Amino acid sequence: xxxxGILSYFIFFLTFAGIYAVxxxxxxxxxxxxxxxxxxxxGFWAVGSxxxxxxxTEPSANxxxxxxxxxxxxxxxxxxxxxxxxxxxxxxxxxxxxxxxGITTIGIAEIIRLIFTNEAWLSYGVRGISGIPKPLRDxxxxxxxxxxxxxxxxVIAVFYYLSEKGIHSPWGRVLRAIREDEEVxxxxxxxVFRYRMEALVFGAFMMGVGGALYAHFTGFxxxxxFKPMQTTFIVWIMLIIGGSGNNFGxxxxxxxxxxxxxxxxxxxxxxxxxxTTQAATLRVILIxxxxxxxxxxxxxxxxxxxxxxxN
Amino acid sequence: MKLKSKAAILFLVxxxxxxxxxxxxxxxxxxxxxxPITGGLASYGQVSRNGTLLxxxxxxxxxxxxxxxxxxxxxxxxxxxxQVGVDAAQRLVNINNVPAIVGAMSSGITVPIVESVTTPNExxxxxxxxxxxxxxxxxxxxxxxxxxxxxxxxxIVAGDLAADQGYDSISIIYVNNDYGQGLxxxxxxxxxxxxxxxxxxxxxxxxxxxxxxxxxxxxxxNPDALVVIAYTDDGGITIIRQALENGFFDEFVxxxxxxxxxxAEGIEGYLEGMxxxxxxxxxxxxxxxxxxxxxxxxxxxxxxxxxxxxxYDAVFVLALAIEKAGAxxxxxxxxxxxxxxxxxxxxxxxxxxAKAKQLIAEGKTINYEGASGPVYFDEVGDRAGAIGIWQVQxxxxxxxxxxxQ
Numbered sequence: 182x183x184x185x186g187i188l189s190y191f192i193f194f195l196t197f198a199g200i201y202a203v204x205x206x207x208x209x210x211x212x213x214x215x216x217x218x219x220x221x222x223x224g225f226w227a228v229g230s231x232x233x234x235x236x237x238t239e240p241s242a243n244x245x246x247x248x249x250x251x252x253x254x255x256x257x258x259x260x261x262x263x264x265x266x267x268x269x270x271x272x273x274x275x276x277x278x279x280x281x282x283g284i285t286t287i288g289i290a291e292i293i294r295l296i297f298t299n300e301a302w303l304s305y306g307v308r309g310i311s312g313i314p315k316p317l318r319d320x321x322x323x324x325x326x327x328x329x330x331x332x333x334x335x336v337i338a339v340f341y342y343l344s345e346k347g348i349h350s351p352w353g354r355v356l357r358a359i360r361e362d363e364e365v366x367x368x369x370x371x372x373v374f375r376y377r378m379e380a381l382v383f384g385a386f387m388m389g390v391g392g393a394l395y396a397h398f399t400g401f402x403x404x405x406x407f408k409p410m411q412t413t414f415i416v417w418i419m420l421i422i423g424g425s426g427n428n429f430g431x432x433x434x435x436x437x438x439x440x441x442x443x444x445x446x447x448x449x450x451x452x453x454x455x456x457t458t459q460a461a462t463l464r465v466i467l468i469x470x471x472x473x474x475x476x477x478x479x480x481x482x483x484x485x486x487x488x489x490x491x492n
Numbered sequence: 493m494k495l496k497s498k499a500a501i502l503f504l505v506x507x508x509x510x511x512x513x514x515x516x517x518x519x520x521x522x523x524x525x526x527x528p529i530t531g532g533l534a535s536y537g538q539v540s541r542n543g544t545l546l547x548x549x550x551x552x553x554x555x556x557x558x559x560x561x562x563x564x565x566x567x568x569x570x571x572x573x574x575q576v577g578v579d580a581a582q583r584l585v586n587i588n589n590v591p592a593i594v595g596a597m598s599s600g601i602t603v604p605i606v607e608s609v610t611t612p613n614e615x616x617x618x619x620x621x622x623x624x625x626x627x628x629x630x631x632x633x634x635x636x637x638x639x640x641x642x643x644x645x646x647x648i649v650a651g652d653l654a655a656d657q658g659y660d661s662i663s664i665i666y667v668n669n670d671y672g673q674g675l676x677x678x679x680x681x682x683x684x685x686x687x688x689x690x691x692x693x694x695x696x697x698x699x700x701x702x703x704x705x706x707x708x709x710x711x712x713x714n715p716d717a718l719v720v721i722a723y724t725d726d727g728g729i730t731i732i733r734q735a736l737e738n739g740f741f742d743e744f745v746x747x748x749x750x751x752x753x754x755x756a757e758g759i760e761g762y763l764e765g766m767x768x769x770x771x772x773x774x775x776x777x778x779x780x781x782x783x784x785x786x787x788x789x790x791x792x793x794x795x796x797x798x799x800x801x802x803x804y805d806a807v808f809v810l811a812l813a814i815e816k817a818g819a820x821x822x823x824x825x826x827x828x829x830x831x832x833x834x835x836x837x838x839x840x841x842x843x844x845x846a847k848a849k850q851l852i853a854e855g856k857t858i859n860y861e862g863a864s865g866p867v868y869f870d871e872v873g874d875r876a877g878a879i880g881i882w883q884v885q886x887x888x889x890x891x892x893x894x895x896x897q
Contacts, residue, residue: 186586186587186588186589187586187587189586190582190583190585190586190587193579193582193583193586194579197575197578197579295697298668299668299695306673307668307669307670307672307673308624308625308626308670308673308674309600309603309626309670311603311607311626311630312607312630312631325612398608399574399578399604399607399608400604400607400608401603401604401607401608403574403599403600403603403670405574405598405600405601405669406574406575406600406604408573410573411573411574411575411576412575442576443576443579443580443583446568446569446580446583450566450567450568457529457538457541457567458529458538458541460529461529461530461534461569461571462529462530464530464569465530465571
């Protein structure tokens with residue numbers, strides 16, 4: 182145990198938390214601002230990851246592509262395809278009331294996972310795509326993780342800025358109005374469907390980029406990585422803990438939730454080796470308990486939505 | 493919500509992240525194990541962990557490593573989730589400073605760890621159970637090894653086994669992941685080569701309540717037998733029972749994931765005499781027998797699942813390499829793994845750590861007759877192996893034969 186080690190892990194930890202933060206910002210756009218009940222994050226995440234994998238890997242006979250394109254194209258492509266998917270999903274479903282949208286999105290996420298599992302020509306099926314290139318690897322050398330963290334932070338900064346800009350604009354005001362009372366917004370002559378669609382598509386774009394970051398970071402995607410627990414519900418926990426409707430809050434929420442998720446192992450790891458099994462199970466219980474404590478004490482999250490002034 | 497309690501929560505999390513591993517500053521040699529203790533593969537991970545602990549005990553009771561240092565195994569739980577597993581492995585490397593890692597269980601977690609954690613950090617990784625062909629060609633700078641043979645081998649033996657039973661046609665039902673897919677392809681190849689006909693080959697999604705529709709499809713054309721490629725926890729047991737209940741099949745061939753007495757519990761009579769395959773030891777050497785006794789003595793049961801012996805060997809091989817390298821550092825261990833194992837070297841059994849230490853001190857190479865048979869790696873770090881054939885006898889699993897590739 183030494184300081185460089187701690188620092189290295191901290192960088193790695195921040196990168197992972199940062200990728201989740203991108204997802205949480207995206208969900209905040211959809212849920213926090215527009216009130217859209219999207220529990221299909223795993224689907225958009227998977228689409229983002231696979232899109233960039235297909236676009237940026239070396240040509241392969243095993244799956245579609247790869248097209249060996251620059252990573253920046255991969256990131257943008259991931260966002261665009263994910264946004265396009267959201268458009269397709271949104272057309273039939275955004276007319277539904279919110280719980281129905283939830284049911285639809287979780288179904289769609291599962292369909293996407295099964296497509297990537299079974300359509301081997303597209304994704305090499307269950308074997309997954311490996312060798313996804315790492316940005317600036319040669320340039321960065323052993324400081325690679327720091328470089329990647331900077332990339333993730335840049336993406337967060339851009340999305341954070343855009344989200345903040347959006348929510349403080351008249352556009353954001355309409356979104357909040359729709360969330361609070363759809364009928365009132367309609368009565369004021371706003372096209373509710375269009376605004377909701379914009380929030381869904383913009384959020385999905387962010388999720389796609391987040392998924393792409395994940396793919397480049399781990400260098401490998403397979404359908405196994407897109408189970409709902411680790412890719413959908415954890416993001417919801419981050420949103421709720423941080424504070425739904427507060428961009429800064431969800432960033433902190435991501436950090437704390439991922440910290441609890443991984444940090445609990447440090448506590449249970451102190452138990453003797455003979456209790457490994459119990460320790461691991463205890464850890465899962467601890468995760469639940471910590472999250473309960475936060476939620477019970479702060480039902481609106483650590484940083485509740487700000488009060489917006491009238492002008 | 494006061495600022496103070498917000499700060500308190502933030503502080504608590506921070507302390508949890510940082511204020512951890514440095515509790516005991518005692519000097520040890522550390523090896524990390526990345527296993528699923530909870531989640532879908534928990535029952536495999538937990539017993540594999542036992543295998544690694546047995547190896548640790550053997551080593552520490554017989555002189556330890558290097559100058560009498562204790563071997564310390566630090567286990568992290570993957571929760572059978574890729575994201576958690578990758579983070580856990582990174583933590584082992586950065587916080588615990590392990591020069592080598594045993595794991596992970598499934599290929600879907602092993603591959604991202606090789607790509608993003610062990611290779612870039614120059615840490616040696618040995619998986620006891622990841623069988624995907626992807627790992628043969630992966631760019632690992634030589635840091636990845638596995639003590640389990642690749643899928644392809646078992647598929648050939650299972651295909652032969654089905655043909656030897658006199659089946660003219662079979663159906664295959666396989667768990668829809670890289671493991672199932674790889675085995676399925678290899679079995680079809682081999683069975684057709686032997687002149688048989690594969691009626692249906694059906695992938696199933698794990699952990700469903702009912703597999704009747706999959707089984708109905710598999711039974712089309714009345715094949716003679718069903719090859720079940722599954723794990724016990726993820727639907728294998730359900731499939732066998734529903735196939736019998738509904739009269740779809742009464743003859744089966746199993747693969748390694750089902751090598752557990754649970755499959756026959758309550759239906760011993762129906763499964764009596766059915767065969768299965770599993771990656772296993774090369775014949776010769778007392779390793780497997782010794783390991784069974786050792787496991788029985790420590791845990792009071794016979795080895796209940798596959799990959800316990802390969803986990804033992806992974807730790808033992810790493811220990812040999814550390815001893816040979818004279819230092820617990822990744823690059824040195826990598827070189828030493830390739831140097832120390834030698835079919836023509838002096839034979840070392842799994843309970844002879846002291847002898848191994850002695851031989852290494854004398855500069856000799858070692859023919860390690862491991863718990864899963866003699867352990868050698870080819871130039872890409874894959875294990876040369878054999879496939880065992882087992883049978884259900886009186887509701888128990890009995891190994892009856894071994895086929896060398």
